[in-house]
Amino acid sequence: MKPPFIAHKKKETFNLKKELFKYTRNWKWFLLSIVLFVTAAFYSVRYSSVIYETSARIKITSQKANEIELPGNLSSLFDDFKVNQENEIEIIKSYRILEKVVEKLNLNVRYYFNDQRKYKQVWDLPFKPYPINSAKLLPKTGEYFIDFYENEYVISDVHLNEWRVNKNQINPVNNTYPFVIKIDSLRDVNKLYKQKFKIRFFSKKEATLRLLSGLKIEQIGKNSEVLKISLRNESSAKSEAILNEVIEQFNLDGVQDRKLIFQRTIDFVDERFGFLTKELDSIESKKKRFKEKNNLTDINLDTEHNLSDKSTSNAQKVNLETQLEIARILKTSLINKKSFNLLPANVGIGITGINDQIVLFNSKLIDFGKLRISGGANNPVVKNLKKNIDNLRQSILTSVIAYQKKSETALKNINEVDVKNRGFFNTIPKNEKILREIEREQTIKENLFIFLLQRREEAAINLVVTVPIVKVVDYAITNLIPVSENPKMLYVKAFVAGLVVPFIIFYLIFFVDTRIHTKEDIYTVVNDIDVVGNVPYTFRNKIFDGIYDNSLLAEEFRILRTNINFKLKKAQSNELASVLMVTSTKSNEGKTFCAVNLAIAYAALGKKVLLVEADFRNPKIDSYLNKDDSHGLSSYLIGDEFDYRNLITSNIIGETNLDILFSGEIPFAPAELLSNGKIDHILSSVKKEYDYIVLDTSSTKLYTDTFLISHFADFTVYVTRAGFTDKEDMLFSEEVIANGRLKNVNYILNYQETRSLIKNRKLRKN
Numbered sequence: 001m002k003p004p005f006i007a008h009k010k011k012e013t014f015n016l017k018k019e020l021f022k023y024t025r026n027w028k029w030f031l032l033s034i035v036l037f038v039t040a041a042f043y044s045v046r047y048s049s050v051i052y053e054t055s056a057r058i059k060i061t062s063q064k065a066n067e068i069e070l071p072g073n074l075s076s077l078f079d080d081f082k083v084n085q086e087n088e089i090e091i092i093k094s095y096r097i098l099e100k101v102v103e104k105l106n107l108n109v110r111y112y113f114n115d116q117r118k119y120k121q122v123w124d125l126p127f128k129p130y131p132i133n134s135a136k137l138l139p140k141t142g143e144y145f146i147d148f149y150e151n152e153y154v155i156s157d158v159h160l161n162e163w164r165v166n167k168n169q170i171n172p173v174n175n176t177y178p179f180v181i182k183i184d185s186l187r188d189v190n191k192l193y194k195q196k197f198k199i200r201f202f203s204k205k206e207a208t209l210r211l212l213s214g215l216k217i218e219q220i221g222k223n224s225e226v227l228k229i230s231l232r233n234e235s236s237a238k239s240e241a242i243l244n245e246v247i248e249q250f251n252l253d254g255v256q257d258r259k260l261i262f263q264r265t266i267d268f269v270d271e272r273f274g275f276l277t278k279e280l281d282s283i284e285s286k287k288k289r290f291k292e293k294n295n296l297t298d299i300n301l302d303t304e305h306n307l308s309d310k311s312t313s314n315a316q317k318v319n320l321e322t323q324l325e326i327a328r329i330l331k332t333s334l335i336n337k338k339s340f341n342l343l344p345a346n347v348g349i350g351i352t353g354i355n356d357q358i359v360l361f362n363s364k365l366i367d368f369g370k371l372r373i374s375g376g377a378n379n380p381v382v383k384n385l386k387k388n389i390d391n392l393r394q395s396i397l398t399s400v401i402a403y404q405k406k407s408e409t410a411l412k413n414i415n416e417v418d419v420k421n422r423g424f425f426n427t428i429p430k431n432e433k434i435l436r437e438i439e440r441e442q443t444i445k446e447n448l449f450i451f452l453l454q455r456r457e458e459a460a461i462n463l464v465v466t467v468p469i470v471k472v473v474d475y476a477i478t479n480l481i482p483v484s485e486n487p488k489m490l491y492v493k494a495f496v497a498g499l500v501v502p503f504i505i506f507y508l509i510f511f512v513d514t515r516i517h518t519k520e521d522i523y524t525v526v527n528d529i530d531v532v533g534n535v536p537y538t539f540r541n542k543i544f545d546g547i548y549d550n551s552l553l554a555e556e557f558r559i560l561r562t563n564i565n566f567k568l569k570k571a572q573s574n575e576l577a578s579v580l581m582v583t584s585t586k587s588n589e590g591k592t593f594c595a596v597n598l599a600i601a602y603a604a605l606g607k608k609v610l611l612v613e614a615d616f617r618n619p620k621i622d623s624y625l626n627k628d629d630s631h632g633l634s635s636y637l638i639g640d641e642f643d644y645r646n647l648i649t650s651n652i653i654g655e656t657n658l659d660i661l662f663s664g665e666i667p668f669a670p671a672e673l674l675s676n677g678k679i680d681h682i683l684s685s686v687k688k689e690y691d692y693i694v695l696d697t698s699s700t701k702l703y704t705d706t707f708l709i710s711h712f713a714d715f716t717v718y719v720t721r722a723g724f725t726d727k728e729d730m731l732f733s734e735e736v737i738a739n740g741r742l743k744n745v746n747y748i749l750n751y752q753e754t755r756s757l758i759k760n761r762k763l764r765k766n
Helices: 016-024 027-047 074-078 085-092 095-105 204-214 236-293 299-335 354-375 380-464 487-512 519-525 552-568 591-603 621-625 633-638 670-674 678-689 705-712 727-738 757-765
Strands: 052-060 109-114 119-122 127-130 142-148 152-157 162-166 180-183 196-201 216-219 226-233 470-478 531-536 578-584 609-613 648-653 656-661 692-696 715-721 745-752
Touching: 016 487, 027 487, 052 236, 085 216, 085 226, 085 236, 095 204, 095 236, 204 226, 226 236, 236 380, 236 470, 299 380, 354 380, 519 531, 519 727, 519 745, 531 552, 531 591, 552 591, 552 715, 552 745, 578 591, 578 705, 591 609, 591 621, 591 656, 591 692, 591 715, 591 745, 609 678, 633 670, 633 678, 670 678, 670 705, 678 692, 678 705, 715 727
Parallel strands: 531 745, 578 692, 578 715, 609 656, 609 692, 715 745
Antiparallel strands: 052 226, 052 470, 109 119, 109 196, 127 180, 142 152, 142 196, 152 162, 216 226, 648 656
């Protein structure tokens, strides 16, 4: 069963405590980083400006919604007058609009007040810079400092040029002044006394671009028509003035655009009225000539009138033809004088009194017939009656003939009217078509004239009463809470950054770090080889101080000694000495340090221990014990000394006795010396005289010396150094062990920092 102090071999797994220790052992760097960041935060809070955010809210109204229209189509009342917000945002942020704001507020000049710590930007001061004359303008760029005194002020620049100006001097005589200061006498100027200001000049282009970069416009909500305009600046009064002026200039620009549209509409309509008037006059003249030529007043009325005349003439024609026929019958009857036939009475002939004459004629004719029969033909009464009848006949005949002629004439006239009406009705479709074309053209021109007249009136009204295009929801107002970093939060962030930055740096370092730091790191690289000890870190080459040393270093080597004894399983008897060989992959891993302290640890048990310095490449035991090592093992191997016992020195460490065989002078061919067989004689001899022999050998990766004497070792202590030994070196050691070039190998992790900062500190103090 393995001893309880030997850990199980396992592959690397995540260990929170181990990971935290990797960072906490570098606590000084974390502390330094925190101090630097907090110091930077302090100076930032002290000297940086406090920035506030100023915002305004506006709603851009539709141009169509603001226009005044005369009554017309009622569907326009329900039109949707939404505004393209993105287009309006681009107009507000246009260089043209912002340049007007810069010119209006003189934003190319900035003012700063010195509050003994820093220059703070201010606004609305009781003074302004002016050019000294019309020929010399204000500086376009540069910084100037103004110091106010009782009767004068001093202007200076960054080049240490200085100009003194009397406050009461109206016209400065020195043309070298960059500018002069005009103080507003209506303001409280006593505050300027012994105060220092700074004025910075920019070109208008630079000032406009600065404003453009700082101005932020966004839509409030996805479906909202309200825009939020915001600006950040250390002077809230300046930000409010800028935002209000931006709104004003945008509104004036929109109003001016609309006025230009309305004025152009009026000018266009006025210009068009002249053409329309001429065209309407031409159409009226054409219509007049057509009507005069075709004897028209109104086609409908003329048609009705002609139809009425035609109907009347038809009735008259029938009547006249009837009358003519009756007249012809009567005429025929009356022409035959020998006929004494009665005439038809009441036949409807239209001769006034003719019916009475016919009745009288018939009555006398009847009487004549009666008298002629009774009185005879020669009767005077009969003759007289006959004469009367003939006269009456002639009178009726004359009336009938005259009536006939009159009726024929009337019938002729009626026929002529019929022919005329027939021609009129034949030309109606053509005349109606032509007249309708003329009237259609006239109607179009008249409607266009009325429409343009209406638009002109609308444009004239809108030109005078143009309403703003912007409805201000909120004028510029500054939030009382600064948007610049809160000092407390800044310190918190600085503290966090002081932890995070070194953490990231160390994380990257650890990520690319291939060195071993803990015992677990060794187990992740090699297999089937135990780590028998952890030697704590110390600042200097400290050694075990004998039997009464109770330091952590002494305890660690006592533990190491115990672990090695368990591994050797050697009873303390009169057997030959156990040979413990201490080696490492490369130099500076603490091999000599471990060999010296391990030898002292065994000597503290009262055992006879011999420490042999077999490292001819880089011997260091003398530096730990402050002894002269000019004579040693190399002297015997070379042949300068024939008795090795004369080379062994006895050393008292505390109350502990330790024999040491130093390496002596460094030879030219160490490998050849170790191969000449004399080292075998020494080790065989001293194994009979000592209980433990500790060999301090050279590095295995660079030199072959260790492998030449490794067969003497009963136990090999392979030293690794935390934070120094690379994992590739561990693979090399594993390969050497697997090839059998070293015997009974176990690792020691040297210079490992304890995971307790307090213990580390105590160790370093010791």
